[in-house]
Amino acid sequence: xxxxxxxxxxxxxxxxxxxxxxxxxxxxxxxxxxxxxxxxxxxxxxxxxxxxxxxxxxxxxxxxxxxxxxxxxxxxxxxxxxxxxxxxxxxxxxxxxxxxxxxxxxxxxxxxxxxxxxxxxxxxxxxxxxxxxxxxxxxxxxxxxxxxxxxxxxxxxxxxxxxxxxxxxxxxxxxxxxxxxxxxxxxxxxxxxxxxxxxxxxxxxxxxxxxxxxxxxxxxxxxxxxxxxxxxxxxxxxxxxxxxxxxxxxxxxxxxxxxxxxxxxxxxxxxxxxxxxxxxxxxxxxxxxxxxxxxxxxxxxxxxxxxxxxxxxxxxxxxxxxxxxxxxxxxxxxxxxxxxxxxxxxxxxxxxxxxxxxxxxxxxxxxxxxxxxxxxxxxxxxxxxxxxxxxxxxxxxxxxxxxxxxxxxxxxxxxxxxxxxxxxxxxxxxxxxxxxxxxxxxxxxxxxxxxxxxxxxxxxxxxxxxxxxxxxxxxxxxxxxxxxxxxxxxxxxx
Ligand SMILES: Cc1ncc(COP(=O)(O)O)c(C=O)c1O
Numbered sequence: 001x002x003x004x005x006x007x008x009x010x011x012x013x014x015x016x017x018x019x020x021x022x023x024x025x026x027x028x029x030x031x032x033x034x035x036x037x038x039x040x041x042x043x044x045x046x047x048x049x050x051x052x053x054x055x056x057x058x059x060x061x062x063x064x065x066x067x068x069x070x071x072x073x074x075x076x077x078x079x080x081x082x083x084x085x086x087x088x089x090x091x092x093x094x095x096x097x098x099x100x101x102x103x104x105x106x107x108x109x110x111x112x113x114x115x116x117x118x119x120x121x122x123x124x125x126x127x128x129x130x131x132x133x134x135x136x137x138x139x140x141x142x143x144x145x146x147x148x149x150x151x152x153x154x155x156x157x158x159x160x161x162x163x164x165x166x167x168x169x170x171x172x173x174x175x176x177x178x179x180x181x182x183x184x185x186x187x188x189x190x191x192x193x194x195x196x197x198x199x200x201x202x203x204x205x206x207x208x209x210x211x212x213x214x215x216x217x218x219x220x221x222x223x224x225x226x227x228x229x230x231x232x233x234x235x236x237x238x239x240x241x242x243x244x245x246x247x248x249x250x251x252x253x254x255x256x257x258x259x260x261x262x263x264x265x266x267x268x269x270x271x272x273x274x275x276x277x278x279x280x281x282x283x284x285x286x287x288x289x290x291x292x293x294x295x296x297x298x299x300x301x302x303x304x305x306x307x308x309x310x311x312x313x314x315x316x317x318x319x320x321x322x323x324x325x326x327x328x329x330x331x332x333x334x335x336x337x338x339x340x341x342x343x344x345x346x347x348x349x350x351x352x353x354x355x356x357x358x359x360x361x362x363x364x365x366x367x368x369x370x371x372x373x374x375x376x377x378x379x380x381x382x383x384x385x386x387x388x389x390x391x392x393x394x395x396x397x398x399x400x401x402x403x404x405x406x407x408x409x410x411x412x413x414x415x416x417x418x419x420x421x422x423x424x425x426x427x428x429x430x431x432x433x434x435x436x437x438x439x440x441x442x443x444x445x446x447x448x449x450x451x452x453x454x455x456x457x458x459x460x461x462x463x464x465x466x467x468x469x470x471x472x473x474x475x476x477x478x479x480x481x482x483x484x485x486x487x488x489x490x491x492x493x494x
Pocket of ligand 1: 121122123124125127150151152153228232261263264290291
């Protein structure tokens with residue numbers, strides 16, 4: 001730890017009581033600012049690894065924080081940031097080793113042609129710059145985005161974020177933005193059950209082809225196609241195999257460039273690969289990264305090819321970003337990438353993620369409410385439905401589970417997707433098998449409780465856990481029993 005214990009303790013002590021914090025927030029922070037658990041918000045004063053602590057010292061298992069990628073307040077990351085802050089933090093118009101080393105490591109993790117970096121401060125900035133690069137390179141403006149996509153909060157990227165502009169009160173979509181369906185084969189426009197044995201990648205890329213054909217017919221061209229490699233806000237979507245390959249071919253044939261938004265899913269989260277686009281065997285022209293890169297510190301980057309970067313240079317308009325690529329941000333990003341490698345976190349995501357997914361899939365045999373379980377590595381979604389045949393979403397149940405997981409089990413999960421019925425898991429990459437078991441037991445309790453309620457039997461919370469639960473993995477039964485006891489105590493205490 002770079003700080004003495006007493007100093008840390010005083011820093012995480014409350015300066016205001018919680019009700020005062022809420023009062024001040026209500027008065028001085030814009031109401032539009034989103035708050036988790038709005039009716040009973042959490043006041044988090046400290047984080048460590050995959051855990052967060054509130055002002056009373058209650059420990060929460062964090063299953064939603066893909067920003068604290070290598071674990072909250074990882075000592076090596078904290079130390080790297082502190083040391084650099086105590087040395088020099090200035091803008092990137094001076095030479096600095098952390099900057100060039102960060103660019104070298106980052107591009108070293110990407111396929112060959114992606115060798116030039118621009119540093120920024122957030123995912124929104126990264127996507128905004130990616131749009132500029134694409135539009136400048138192609139000298140065109142029209143973009144294709146996916147339905148339900150979210151690419152950030154700046155004006156330019158709100159325009160390509162149907163997740164936002166399709167809300168009541170959202171700004172209308174500009175004519176130069178074209179929306180293709182999100183490749184969600186479970187609940188999307190084209191569902192696998194409606195197209196048995198069909199090539200879902202072909203079905204989902206046809207609308208992209210149609211948009212390109214229409215643009216051509218109108219005498220216009222395409223600047224590019226932007227998509228998250230796995231769509232998160234859309235409900236943890238895993239596109240059908242071959243989808244991106246076909247989509248990229250169509251876009252490139254139309255003269256556009258392909259932008260991969262890896263702001264949520266990059267840096268080894270998918271387990272098998274460092275970048276989620278690699279799982280589809282494609283190489284984008286521009287890749288945008290942020291959130292996990294700084295482990296909580298604001299830093300992001302746009303990585304592209306020398307040709308696209310050179311076209312940007314040739315405009316004669318220099319790119320300058322006061323904070324993007326400052327030595328502190330780069331020292332932190334370097335530390336994050338080192339820790340991912342040193343601690344084998346990508347492999348951990350693969351192993352724990354596989355276990356978690358397999359165990360979640362077992363729920364399908366027991367609980368009708370589980371419509372679909374999908375994921376890659378530590379990027380997992382459980383879609384809740386009222387009816388398995390019709391796949392009608394169960395939004396209420398998802399919200400109920402999110403709250404119960406927090407209140408009863410001290411486990412933080414979220415729900416998302418167009419119908420807010422997908423329970424999302426994207427925990428810090430140090431999430432362990434024991435943590436997966438904790439989640440599974442708590443989740444089982446919630447599902448059991450819900451099932452009883454559906455049957456009209458309003459079971460009191462203290463009896464809600466089914467202590468005869470079995471697991472495919474006999475080895476971890478002892479630790480599960482311990483966790484169970486803890487869960488039961490917790491449940492009885494509410
Ligand atoms: C996929 C994706 N892209 C971009 C962004 C915007 O990133 P930021 O909030 O760092 O601006 C987000 C944020 O949630 C995101 O999920």
